[in-house]
Amino acid sequence: MSKRRALFKTAALGAAVLLCALTVWLWPDPYRAVLADYARQRWLAGLTRSAAKIDDHRWVYAYNDEAPAGAPTVVMIHGFTGSKENWYPLAQRLRGRYRLFVPDLPGWGESERKAGGDYGFLAQSARVARFIEQVARKPGSEVVLLGHSMGGGIVALTTARHPREVDRMGLFDAAGVRFNDNAFGLAVLRGKNPFAVDDAASLQRYIDIVFYDEAAKPIIPWPASRFYIDKRRRDAGFEQSVLDKIGRSDERFLPGIEAAGIRQPSLLLWCAQDVVIDPSALDLYAARLPQAQRVLLRGCGHMSIVERPQQAADAVNRLITEARPR
Template identity: 65%
Template sequence: MAPLRGVLAVQGRWIGLSERHAVIGDHRWAYDEREAKVAGAPTVVMVHGFTGGKENWYPLAERLGGRYRLVVPDLPGWGESQRIDGADYGFAAQAARLADFLRHVRRDGSPIVLLGHSMGGGIAAIAAAEHPQLVARVGLIDAAGVRFQDNQFGIDVLAGENPFAVSDAASLQRYLDTVFHDRAVQPSLPWPVSEAVIGWRIRQAPFEQQVLDRIGRSDQRFLPGQAAAAIRQPALLLWCRQDRVIDPSAMALYAAQMPQAIQVSLDDCGHMSIMEKPDDVAAAVARLISQGTPR
């Protein structure tokens, strides 16, 4: 993955992000940061999903840059952050680690707006519910953690499979087609980068299966939706209507627990709304920051 990470690191620097590393709790974290143009502006923390990384947020970070302080981590176990053999990377454990991370990056006078995508949305929901003193506002984007209407992805997960598994060029394209509605915005992975990605995903398979067992098949799988009932902060729920991973029916389930939430449905995009529709997502985040009202 070194060639691809090199390209992505250049992209991050181009949009003004700086690489940071810190040992927080039981893990070493890697994260990107960009200061706001105005002191005291909200800090927007962006938490990626299953098989993802901080780079997934770069299109949105580019659009939010300058207005807010941006903090974009790789979750422990993923990307460039530390992974510990035998550690628990399920919803509850990661939410506790995320709370420690928020304590590390927060600043007086700069409220934290916590955004979570997919698995990261489930983690963010728990962190916001359990640590309201750390999270001023929360955005759940295509978030996992509720019992949405059956789709093929969910059926495969419950059957013990990893629908995101990659072993060759065909399964890599199938993975991309599952998470992106529009092929035109899929990441370009020419050879030999594609071969490096395939090899890396093959090596990640045991870890991915371990995490999926925790977040998709254990008694924790609906913990985020249950925790969401305790969220009192201003909130955003955002889904794409063509999401083939977390069915859009999930938004109504979260909304039932969070009646104060702004609800945004986008068309012509799939699970990766943050990459397929970054302008629309940025507008929704700005609305959350400026207009959200606690219940």
Template identity: 60%
Template sequence: MRTSRRILVAVAALLLALGALAIAAVASDPYRLVRLEFARQRLAAHLERRSVAVDDHTWVYAASDAAPPDAPTLVLVHGFTGSKENWYPLARLLRGRYRLLIPDLPGWGESTRRAGADYGYAAQAQRLARFIETVAGDRPVVLVGHSMGGGIAALAAARFPGHVRRLALIDAAGVPFRDNAFGRAVLAGRNPFEVRDVASLQAYLDIVFGDPAARPRIPWPAREGFIAFRRAQAPFEQRVLDRIGRGEGRFLPGEAATDIRQPTLLLWCERDRVIDPSAMALYAERIPQSRRVLLGGCGHMAMMERPADVAAALDMLIRESAP
């Protein structure tokens, strides 16, 4: 009996010690909980975390090779303030049928950020082409870009056509669109996505998600860690937004779109309050072989709000443009 009590006391003491260590770890780095949640999501999607050095940046990316040998490779490129984790709901539906490469763009997420480096459309499109060369080899990929990543993907497809067999632009930036509050704020030199506190975090989520049911819940204390992280990112975000949102090259992807010859999917959500759906029509004018899909009931994050519909549209793009 005494032995059993001693064991119980020892176990209780160990659990208390582990709990104290966990509390201390979170207190010293509240964003740790966010990283742990991202890792959980990646494992749930059966994706591996990988990294590769390409020129002067290290790319961190999620990947899956669980696909038939002749399956296409999909490269999924996130948008402004985004990261590879934005694609995990869609990746869960695509894995097993396609090879998946889901990077953090240089400057974002876990990938390298270099002080003074250019992270505008042209520089990132060139880096993306080099990443595809390095990781995908000599097989052209299906390139899928969202928002800012859509502008980068469009420019990469136009300038490096040998790397891209098919293209999908989801709520893509890089062309003029109907006037909205987001666009006015950007042109005035403000970042509508800036997160400083709980109120601005809620405003950010309200802007990007049109479907409240799909909006991620960020409980305390992970919420405080996320806010602190985004607050620290504010100067970098503003520099990038000044370049891609109101700089001379803000419409570079749209200007280059006339050179896109690959089969192309244009997909928008009708409630997009960031890149108004009118942008899709302009891209379609410049890419006459494109197919348009407009989804109802969602906002700027189609791949998180309507992953099944996005997966079906990508299947259609790949199937219909197959030799």
């Protein structure tokens, strides 16, 4: 009995030491708990973290350069309230075949944000072109630029305005056109942020909006959920300023307008149950991009790249291997 009690005391002491160490580690920045899980996801996807100073912003990005000589370079741009981690399921299925670069856009994730900075479609598209030029491009390697949601609008403008930097383009549930009215779009027009998170209930609502497939919905355990909620609460003003820029300003439909000038091979991929960017947007973009391959997936919502990563990867492979170069 005394031996069992001694083992219990040892285990309790070990747990107490571990808890103290965890508290000390998290104290300067509680969000480290979330970043630690992101690091785990990055490792599973076979990616490496790096950073680069490009003009006036420090970018953080993940990459994998283990591809055959001359393999295409795939650059993936995340959406509103998103981060590079959104692309990891797709990147995991593309690695080894292509060079991969997955950045956090300036203002988001781990990349630098400047007070009062412009993080709308136009400003970010110019930054993405510079990221390709300074970090991702390799002589003899085609650049395939993919964008999800807000990132899709940025990618469309980057491709239209910087055609020498982009050889092929993919838009996934992309913003930038006047799609059929839905609750999300009408809320944005009223000046609201339907993605706002300030407590556990609004976090769950956010997840339910962007995901349709229950099996794909992320589970964020405590205390990571609390740290994530705290960060989103602090970011509320920034989120609203960006949403006003991409959803209510004279930039909001610019990606769709300028897409008409894109000649590169393109991919348009949507989920039929997307309640953020209504699937009618696919047809609107297709009318401007007659050369585009079109994919409409069933049983998934706004997060096609997370809910259906294998089908998304198959579509990217077809874009690269089947679409004739410009």
